[in-house]
Amino acid sequence: MINGLNAELRVSRGTFRLDLPLRAEPGEVVALLGPNGAGKSTALRALAGLLIMDGGRIDLAGQRLADPSRQWPAHRRPIGVVFQDYLLFPHLSALDNVAFGPRCRGRSKAEARALAAKLLASVGLADLGAVRPRQLSGGQAQRVALARALAGDPELLLLDEPLAALDARTRLEVRGLLRRRLAAFGGVTVLVTHDPVDAAVLADRVVVIEAGAPVQSGTPAEIARHPATDYVARLVGLNLLSGTAAGTTVRIEPAGTVHLAHPAAGPVQLAFPPNAVALFTERPIGTPRNLWHARVAGLEPYGDEVRVEVADVPGPGSAVLAEVTPEAVAELGLEPGSRVWASVKASAITSYPR
Numbered sequence: 609m610i611n612g613l614n615a616e617l618r619v620s621r622g623t624f625r626l627d628l629p630l631r632a633e634p635g636e637v638v639a640l641l642g643p644n645g646a647g648k649s650t651a652l653r654a655l656a657g658l659l660i661m662d663g664g665r666i667d668l669a670g671q672r673l674a675d676p677s678r679q680w681p682a683h684r685r686p687i688g689v690v691f692q693d694y695l696l697f698p699h700l701s702a703l704d705n706v707a708f709g710p711r712c713r714g715r716s717k718a719e720a721r722a723l724a725a726k727l728l729a730s731v732g733l734a735d736l737g738a739v740r741p742r743q744l745s746g747g748q749a750q751r752v753a754l755a756r757a758l759a760g761d762p763e764l765l766l767l768d769e770p771l772a773a774l775d776a777r778t779r780l781e782v783r784g785l786l787r788r789r790l791a792a793f794g795g796v797t798v799l800v801t802h803d804p805v806d807a808a809v810l811a812d813r814v815v816v817i818e819a820g821a822p823v824q825s826g827t828p829a830e831i832a833r834h835p836a837t838d839y840v841a842r843l844v845g846l847n848l849l850s851g852t853a854a855g856t857t858v859r860i861e862p863a864g865t866v867h868l869a870h871p872a873a874g875p876v877q878l879a880f881p882p883n884a885v886a887l888f889t890e891r892p893i894g895t896p897r898n899l900w901h902a903r904v905a906g907l908e909p910y911g912d913e914v915r916v917e918v919a920d921v922p923g924p925g926s927a928v929l930a931e932v933t934p935e936a937v938a939e940l941g942l943e944p945g946s947r948v949w950a951s952v953k954a955s956a957i958t959s960y961p962r
């Protein structure tokens with residue numbers, strides 16, 4: 609039996625059927641990405657032992673947790689879970705929420721609290737141990753829930769839409785912290801999201817699922833570059849650019865520049881969705897910071913919209929996708945070879961270390 613996770617998840621819920629093979633190495637972060645109802649939460653609940661499987665198996669860190677003959681109950685699985693709504697105990701302080709698990713597993717009060725204090729510090733909350741959940745912001749509650757999940761020293765960490773409940777500003781902060789914290793975690797992480805940016809920033813590998821089955825698996829860059837189906841292209845059609853950041857300026861090889869809203873340093877990856885790219889035939893007034901004079905390389909219908917491949921953005925040799933309405937294509941007279949101005953707001957670009 610291998611280290612890490614090797615699972616074949618099979619669950620029936622009414623007419624819905626999940627049939628999902630899932631493998632991950634220790635230290636790997638895998639994102640399950642898919643639309644509402646695809647079966648992402650069902651997969652997490654099956655891994656956690658909160659849903660009975662009707663076949664398949666789960667092997668984790670050299671142990672068989674589930675197969676058709678027996679399934680370990682949730683509390684015996686070496687798994688930490690962060691649910692969407694965090695589910696912190698309202699009457700316990702942040703510190704005691706984190707210490708609760710170790711206490712239940714027989715650690716002394718002092719030991720459990722010392723461990724909890726260390727974990728709270730590791731998610732940047734050293735000063736908030738005494739605070740009750742209702743006094744915490746959404747981002748802080750999320751981090752307490754993460755510390756609590758890590759307190760059991762799990763082999764597998766499950767995160768259900770870890771950023772969905774946060775406002776845009778907090779989301780950015782917590783996304784960065786989560787990325788750093790997950791990089792330091794030696795076990796497997798499986799996270800569920802319907803946001804391709806979260807998947808690209810947080811995950812080493814993405815498994816796209818639809819109607820209970822996998823449709824594609826690969827690194828975020830592979831999937832964005834070579835989506836296996838139109839459906840995946842629509843879902844993860846992210847623009848990804850690599851560059852080197854100094855402050856809010858990112859150099860893109862060989863000769864382009866992108867401006868960010870928040871400073872970064874060193875080799876970075878940039879992600880932004882096609883609908884963040886605006887196209888103009890005349891140079892727009894009130895010049896946005898990211899504005900490039902570029903060329904339309906191709907047009908392709910995607911559902912009700914049109915995907916426009918724009919070349920030489922933000923420098924020779926680089927291309928991005930823009931998404932516009934068919935009316936805009938007609939109004940702007942876009943066709944392969946047209947010259948356009950393309951702009952992206954700095955605030956629409958997510959940057960993360962490469």
Ligand SMILES: Nc1ncnc2c1ncn2[C@@H]1O[C@H](COP(=O)(O)OP(=O)(O)OP(=O)(O)O)[C@@H](O)[C@H]1O
Pocket residue numbers: 621622624642643644645646647648649650651802
């Ligand atoms: N308790 C239930 N009983 C029967 N069917 C259910 C139950 N819960 C979920 N389902 C069905 O299982 C399917 C998968 O649901 P699931 O919640 O896993 O999807 P999801 O990908 O997590 O979606 P979301 O992003 O909306 O949370 C859906 O078709 C749903 O209708």
